[in-house]
Amino acid sequence: MRVPTKPRRLMVRLVWLVVGLLFVGSFWGLDLEWAKIGELPSDVVHYFGLMFSDPDWSKLPEALFQTWRSVSMAWVGALLGVALSTLLGIPAAEGVGPIWIRLPLRWLFAVIRAVPEVIIAIILLTVTGLTPFTGALALAIGGIGTHAKWTYETIEATPTGAGEAVKAAGGNLLQMVRWGLWPSASPELMSLGLYRFEINVRTSAVLGLIGVGGIGDMLTGYVQFRDWSVVGMLIIVVIVVTMTIDAVSGRIRRRIMEGAKSIELDRIV
């Protein structure tokens, strides 16, 4: 039996080789202590026991207060961020703004995307101080990077027909955006806005770690005191709150997207 020679997939092997070399090189460069890695499993069990065997619920009221502060930062940040992203994202869409507006805006978004929110907050707090307001502003500005990108992508994906009709009837650019693009793009944009809030809930906890307040701030404090039973309680609160917000917001988002369709169905009769 003559079997054709198996093709040597040179490119694939090359890719694996590069990935392998990168990994080995990086791993070696990290200088990890093997002893610590060996102790890791027993450490994890030890600290899990300290945190979760008997969480300290006496600090729960303060934890909830701080959680609300984080959620507030997330909400205000989402509101401001979505408003700014909509204002900046729509002119950045093809078919709306001219190229000399689109390109600089898209560059701005890419640059903001590249800077972590924590760093934006560090810059901002020179002006506004270590307050939750700084956290909300950092979330708003940081959110522009991805959210404005989603906005112009959504606008570009909406059918152009209605906009053409507004232009043909003598409408100007603003009227074209308002009645040609907005009606079909708005449910998607609202849904993305809620998603931005979900993301912000996670990020606001992170911002707390640099001292702007909220659950992250409280967590750092108790980690530094090595008060593990409180830390355990705080982690449980973070997980429960985050998952609950995800579930509720996800359900509303589905309503928004499906509602747009089901109302149409009602009216067919």
Add this chain to the structure above:
Amino acid sequence: MPERTPHTEVEGAESSAFVAWPIELDGVTVRYPNGVVALNNVSLSIAAGEMVSVVGLSGSGKSTMIRTINGLVPATNGTVTVGPHTVTTLRGKALRELRGSVGMIFQGFNLADRASVYQNVLVGRFAHTATWKTMLGMASSEDREIVLRALDSVGMLEKVWGRAGALSGGQKQRIAIARALSQEPEVMLADEPVASLDPPTAHAVMTDLERINTERGLTVLVNLHLMDLARQYTTRMIGLRAGEVVYDGPATTATDADFEAIYGRPIQSRDRLGK
């Protein structure tokens, strides 16, 4: 300069008299940025109040031609004149005002599906309304009256508060006609208005367009690719092939041979709508 036609009072028209406008194309060439020449040195003149069909296969340049008339596609060369306006020199506000006087109907209806029928038809008043008012969806009582009359004239008044997206294709095209009518235009353009509709609905929409021409006295220019519709509903026919005019004459007496010359191939069954 094209001649201004005298006021023609139309008996029995629902609204006050219109001044229909003539259309003139003089050596119009359109070359798209990708190099495609969609329209090549086209010259023709359409008298006020005429009902003209533009026939050709897809890609023959008829969509481009109709869009040069309201300036949606700028002409690379030549001049387009509509009534008192030289479209090819207009820009900005002046161009939008001209568009306000030229109604347009599209193959894909081009409605905002998630907005109400009322809001969609109100688009026809945009050229005459302050921008801030349209942003909020507000309308003067006069505009509201015009919109409702336009809807009534196409028999769609009872759908006024429904969503445009919930309607059938034929209903959507009627809303689109109402939108164009609410502009109170002097000229009506239609780009393949029945290509997305089933035969009975197509005939109904063509009848609406015919009525707009006979009752209101508007100049109507309609793109078609079906020969029987052109023969039945229009008086004059312009044939386009590869961006050039290859036929210009009466529609009812156009022979099959004339159509074969326009299509550049023998007639096929899909060139007719049938019953």
Add this chain to the structure above:
Amino acid sequence: MTNTLVLPPKPRTWPRNVGVVLALAAMTLLTTLPRLGGVEIDLGSIARNWSNAAERIGMLLQPDLSILPRTIEPMFQTLSMAIVGTVLAAALAIPLSLWAARPTNPNGLTRRAVRFVLNVVRAVPDLVYATILVAMVGVGTLPGVITLILFDVGIVVKLVSESIDSADSAYMEGGRAAGGTQTQINKVTALPQSWPVIASQVLYSLELNVRISAILGIVGAGGIGRLIDEVRGFYRYDALSTIIIEILVVVLIIEVVSNYLRKRLR
């Protein structure tokens, strides 16, 4: 216009609209009441801090390049953490993705269990892991790498398993018809089939990792973030601005490369 038109009754949509607006307004009000823990929108603070802030912003606008040599080693550490984290997470995420998707794991119980655990893992933000891990195993790159692995596994498994779920899985029928076990079928059919998705999501997680590992050092988990924390402590905003620009450039380069590779995958 003589005859009057008979209009159909206008449907009442305003109660719903008013309800939505009220809900949004109420949420905004509740989140801006400081007494409840909300955000105090204090524009006055900007005015009060202005002289102080102007000086620091002035420093930010004049990057001090002399710190650059000191950034090279921690920046390499950041990139190494990102790469090691990505590769190890990918190795863990591939079997877990197959476990969490319906076509590749018909057993509802284990599938739901895997998904739930990963939802919990995803609910904890990255720097929170880093903070706790630093307290457990000490300052260094180890807590950073573990943080990245936890973060990546959560996100890669979610995205990959969802794409396996939504893709047409007719290709598996052949394997099932031939009487293979689920593991055999997965290895021979599902894995090659979902390879482009996996590779694309892993590249995406690498992009995120570079961004995260740049700040992990702020809580002591290694990399360039350590330097950020240090210069911030000494109010060296001119040096801070150099580091930020450097991170910006590195992240943008990684993003361009990763976008190019992802396009090649399709």
